[in-house]
Amino acid sequence: MSSPSQAPGSKDSSIVRPGSLLAILGGGQLGRMMAMAARTMGYRVRVMDPEPACPASFVVDETIAGRWDDVDAARQLATGVDSVTLEIEQIGVNALAEVARLAPLRPGVEPIRVIQDKTLQKTWLAENRFPVGPFRVVRSEAELRDAVPALGGNVFLKIGRGGYDGRGQARIGCESPPTEEAIAAAWASxxxxxxxxxxxxxxxxxxxxxxxxxxxGEIRTYPAARNHHENQVLAWSALPAGVPTNLEARAEELAAAMIAKLGIEGLLCIEFFVTRQGELFVNELAPRPHNSYHQSERGCATSQFEQAVRAACNLPLGSTELMTPCAIANLLGDLWLNGEPDFPAALAVPGVRLHLYEKQTPRAGRKMGHLSSIGATAEEALERVLEAKRRL
Ligand SMILES: Nc1ncnc2c1ncn2[C@@H]1O[C@H](COP(=O)(O)OP(=O)(O)OP(=O)(O)O)[C@@H](O)[C@H]1O
Ligand SMILES: [Mg+2]
Structure with missing residues (x-):
């Protein structure tokens, strides 16, 4: 039920029952898989995305075309729906506020405002004493010139807004010395x-x-996933992570504390770094389903997508128990460069399933789909998806 009589942004804590209309800001692969979980539970789904033929459009009742800061499109999305959630954090704050005025917006405007800008997000983490590696917010080339030596000369530079999959990042002092020219080039790039x-x-x-x-106010955390990146893009992920029990428990504790502190109604994925010295640092937060939990569809009692729907609808959260080890490998557009990959060959590997997002044009680096598998161990599940990927 939408509650136009309530104050702007106020929460309707009533349960949104199966059969109701659920809206999702964003219709990429995450929105698509969330929509499929919602449909399984009998919900109707409406999405908003700049691209009318977005991945979710093929599985939902209605797609509204609109840019992330389009307040009119946001109003259209939220009108007459029972709950609104999102699959991307780069939604304009004005559009979010408009949605929240018309329907329960879960996770909420304020946590998204903080998370969508890495400068605010990292500052929030540090101020709230969550463990983060050394960093500085930089607003000018001069500030960057000061920051680089202060941070040890080998630095990742990341734009505050709009970066993903390693886009919006530059390295300084990694392959060559951090000269003034290198710093200026990174800042300009x-x-x-x-x-x-x-x-x-x-x-x-x-x-x-x-x-x-x-x-x-119910909170649940999943067991930790192990993630492997290539060229700053997630290549594969496996559950369980196989890290020491106390480290995993600490990571889950921090995740529960962060989602409570941010007051999120929905999902929060925390990416962590584990250093060679055994320290645990937060890399970044995502207030939505995350690529590193796609395998929860195969191995967990409740997938991240169903959990997102449950949270958005104020249903009891599902068990996050790991029923069987599982893994995924991403399929980037590069695999299409020499024509259609050999999917039948990949699907001959036992335990492997194919997930394609129906993106119309493959491009290098673009996430087109993934392979998933279960196995007796995380290593076996991973070996299966990697073998299937080699066969493509
Ligand atoms: N400070 C750091 N030290 C070491 N490695 C880093 C650091 N920051 C980033 N990386 C590497 O780059 C990857 C991508 O960084 P980050 O998660 O900040 O970028 P992103 O573009 O938001 O990525 P995504 O959208 O894939 O999560 C990390 O997963 C890690 O492998
Ligand atoms: Mg990341």
């Missing part, structure tokens, strides 16, 4: 925009933890 400079950490591995919280 990102469009001279407010950014964060981070010390390059000596990583042992990367893990993530997905947390969920519903409007009733």
């Amino acid at each position: 990102l469009g001279s925009r407010p950014s964060i400079a981070e010390k390059a950490l000596d990583l042992d591995c990367e893990i993530s933890v997905m947390a969920a919280r519903n409007p009733a």
Whole structure:
């Protein structure tokens, strides 16, 4: 039920029952898979996306075309729906506020405002004493010139807004010395925009933890996933992560504390760095389903997509128990460069399933789909998806 009589942004904590109309800001692969989970539970779904033929458009009742800052499109999306959630954090704050005026917006405007800008997000994490590696917010080339030596000379520079899959990032002092020219070039390459400079950490591995919280305040965390990036893009992810139990428990504790502190009604995925010294640092937050939990569809009692629907509808959260080890490997557009990949060959590998997002044009680096598998161990599940990918 929408509650136009309520104050702007106020929450309707009533349960949104199956059969109701659910709206999603964003119709990419995450929105598509969330929509499929919602449909399984009998919900009707409406999405908003700049691209009318977005991945979710093929599985939903209605697609509204609109840019992320389009207030009119946001109004159209939220009118007459029972709950609104999102699959991308880059939605304009005015559009979010308009949605929240018309329907329960879960996770909520304020946490999205903080998370969608890496400068605000990292500052929030540090102010709230969550463990982050050394960083500085930089607003000018001069500030960057000061920051680089202060951070040890080997630095990741990331734009505050709009970066993803390693886009909007530059390295300084990694392959060549951090000269003034190199710093100026890095600053210019990102469009001279407010950014964060981070010390390059000596990583042992990367893990993530997905947390969920519903409007009733119930919180659940998933076991940690192990993530492997290539060229700053997630290549594969596996559950369980196989990290020491106390490290995993600490990561889950931090995830639960963050989702409570941010007051999120929905999902929050925390990407963590584990350094060679065994320290645990937060890399970044995502208030939505995350690529590193696609395998939860195969191995967990409740997939991240169903959990997102439950949280958005104030239903009891599902069990996050890992029933069987599982893994995914991403399929980037590069695989299409020499024609259609050999899907039948990949599907001959036992336990492997194919997930394609129906994106119309493959491009290098574009996430087109993924392979998933279960196995007796995370290593076996991973070996299966990697073998299937080799066969493509
Ligand atoms: N400070 C750092 N030290 C070491 N490695 C880093 C650091 N920052 C980023 N990386 C590497 O780059 C990857 C991408 O960085 P980050 O998650 O900040 O970017 P992103 O573009 O938001 O990525 P995505 O959308 O894939 O999550 C990280 O997963 C990690 O492998
Ligand atoms: Mg990341």
